[in-house]
Amino acid sequence: MNHSSKDDRLDSQVEDSHVNDAPNLTGDKMNVFILTLLFIQQSVSQGFFQSMSTILLTKQYVSKKDWAKYVLMYFPYNLNIFWAPLVDSVYVKNIGRRKSWILPSQYLIGALFFYLAANIYDWIEIKPPKITYLCVLFLCINFLSSTLDVSIDGWATTILKKENVGFLSTCKTTGRAVGTVLGYFLPIMLHSEEFCNTYLRSSPEKGGVMTLEGFLYFYGSFFFLANKLIAFVIKEEHYAFSNSHSTKLGVCQAYALFVGxxxxxxxxxxxxxxxxxxxxxxxxxxxxxxxxxxxxxxxxxxxxxxxxxxxxxxxxxxxxxxxxxxxxxxxxxxxxxxxxxxxxxxxxxxxxxxxxxxxxxxxxxxxxxxxxxxxxxxxxxxxxxxxxxxxxxxxxxxxxxxxxxxxxxxxxxxxxxxxxxxxxxxxxxxxxxxxxSYKRCSTDTNNDCSTIGLVEDCNSIRGSCSTIVxxxxxxxxxxxxxxxxxxxxxxxxxxxxxxxxxxxxxxxSSRNAPQNGHQMQSILPSKSIHSNTC
CATH class of the missing domain: 1.20.1250 (Growth Hormone; Chain: A;)
Incomplete structure (x- = not known):
């Protein structure tokens, strides 16, 4: 009985105001800023992981096997759909449904960046490099970052007024672009001796203008300071589930809805x-x-x-x-x-x-x-x-x-x-x-020049590869x-x-969820709004 009434409440969690009003950011500007900041933070950690894969290729004692093992640590981003329902259903009410995941994830990522900053050169500059240590640490960072990505997307669906939902994609794409520049491009450029001597210095010097250690300390500080702003400025309960915030979604219900x-x-x-x-x-x-x-x-x-x-x-x-x-x-x-x-x-x-x-x-x-x-x-x-x-x-x-x-x-x-x-x-x-594609060697009709080796074989017998198709x-x-x-x-x-x-x-929420009379207000175009119930 209790489960049935809970399903009814879940199905009736709808918004009451009209949603086809013109977009108006009055009262939502801080939310737009916070949301963009969150997407920047998530992309910084993801971008730095990618920048390290590029930097590792330039290190003398890092083998292709080590590099391949490091790249595999990206897999949490491909699997986060499986624990996404947990992010939707498990939280501490006093902290907030989304902040229960966002705040600890960001604090842990910041702490791991500080730890990595203290050890980065000890791990990658020695012979042989301690790539396994780097892989384990980035596996933890990527797991937290991929979970952070899921929880931010979930919060984004409720943080703005209904008429401003269209701005969410702008927040996400702008935040990810800025975060990628901060996390990927800046470390590669400012750590590169060649780039700095070519574009930033009047006379050549050894090394880049910033070290990887400096970047990591900066990122760690950025995560801690931004997290404090998010923790104290935004009160999440004002933006979640409208009038039905008190209804908590169970883990089994979350996975059932996912399957649904x-x-x-x-x-x-x-x-x-x-x-x-x-x-x-x-x-x-x-x-x-x-x-x-x-x-x-x-x-x-x-x-x-x-x-x-x-x-x-x-x-x-x-x-x-x-x-x-x-x-x-x-x-x-x-x-x-x-x-x-x-x-x-x-x-x-x-x-x-x-x-x-x-x-x-x-x-x-x-x-x-x-x-x-x-x-x-x-x-x-x-x-x-x-x-x-x-x-x-x-x-x-x-x-x-x-x-x-x-x-x-x-x-x-x-x-x-x-x-x-x-x-x-x-x-x-x-x-x-x-x-x-169809190619043929001019001096060997059996050679289709389909690989670099076959092209070299053709050249070795004074032939040339011509493109037929x-x-x-x-x-x-x-x-x-x-x-x-x-x-x-x-x-x-x-x-x-x-x-x-x-x-x-x-x-x-259940097969027999009743039609309870709560009209669903769509945030789709007005001609899609009918009297259907949830």
Missing amino acids: VFKLSAFWKLASALLTIELGFAAVAHLSSKKLEEYGLRPMDDFLNTAMLYAVQMIIPIAFCKYTSGTEPLSVLIKMIPYRLFFGLLMTTLIFYAPNIIIQNKNNHRTLPLDYFLLIETNKLILEGMAFLFKILLLSFFFRISDRRIGATYMTLLFKLTMYGGDFAKSMSLGMSDWL DGYYCTVILSTVLGTIWYIYYRRVLINLQYKDFNQWWPK
Whole structure:
């Protein structure tokens, strides 16, 4: 009996005010700041882990085997969906549902950064390096950081007023971009002797302008100070579960709701779209730079290009906030698809004609005229910017439909589907490009020049590898066709999903949950609001 009444209360946890009011940050500005700060902190720890993987490759006594073992410590980010329901259901009421996880996680990460700062050079500068110690420590940091990511997403679903939900994707993407710059790019650049001597010093000196030890002490202090601000400034109970904050979700109920998500037809339609949405764009995104290298061209340095991209990513969420914070993010996404396909074909066309205008520079390197090079790089930035805007729009929709009872679990699940869809499209494009390519050695008809070794064998007998069928262009054409078919089919599907009521997205707490008369107010567009009950 008690369980039934508890399920009834869980199903009736709804918001009462109208949700289609115009966005208004009055009263929410501090919440937006705190939320962005949290995403920055989470991305700093994740970014520093990635920067260390790059720095380890430059160390004399670190083997590729040691490096591979270190990279494997990223796996908590791939598995955090399994303990996300615990984050939704286990907490200390007096501290707060989300702060019960956020505060201890951040204090522990800060403490581990301090400990790592005191030992980092003792572990990586000796022969042989103590990579196992580094792996164990970063395994703990990554577990805490991945849990922090889950709990922040869960808090994000309830921290803002309903009319301001669209700003959540802006907070997340801006915070992650800034955090990545602080955690990944700054350590690599300011720790690099070559970079500092080239760009920051008038005369060469040994070492970078900051040590890894200095960065780690800075990060640890940042986590402790920011955590104090979050602990004392924000009172979480004001923003959770509206009038039903006193109802606590049990662990079994949280996992039951998680399983219940997979029983929703709307979820499966969205999942199929997320797993295939990148098929039309992956070929251009992942193969274009390699194609330029095949022509003997030296594209912009990967690190510099990535740094420019993250600079753009810090600007895009703010510049396009008007479109991403609205009530119809999927409508904006659908309108962008033809433009993204067009710029992909434009990039392919520019690459196709590039060999015809290659010139030799003073260093006898093959290069392109400056205006043509800038045209390619500008087009590349436009494509990457549109891809990032896609992610913002999808996140905006995710925050709108996520069941706030299991907000951490729901957001993590949807984000994982998006990530797997991108990985699937990338693998497909790389495999198709190789499969559709056909080359032949001019002096050995049995040599198809499919590997570096076979190319060298061809050169050793005074032959040359000629391309009969270029897999890059075939893959781009096929990818564009798939993207067009996807657009035609999923255009109406996504629009229909955008206007579904909450009862199409939120699983019920039990099979026999009664219709209790509490009307569900959707934070989706107004024409989706009906008299359905939860």
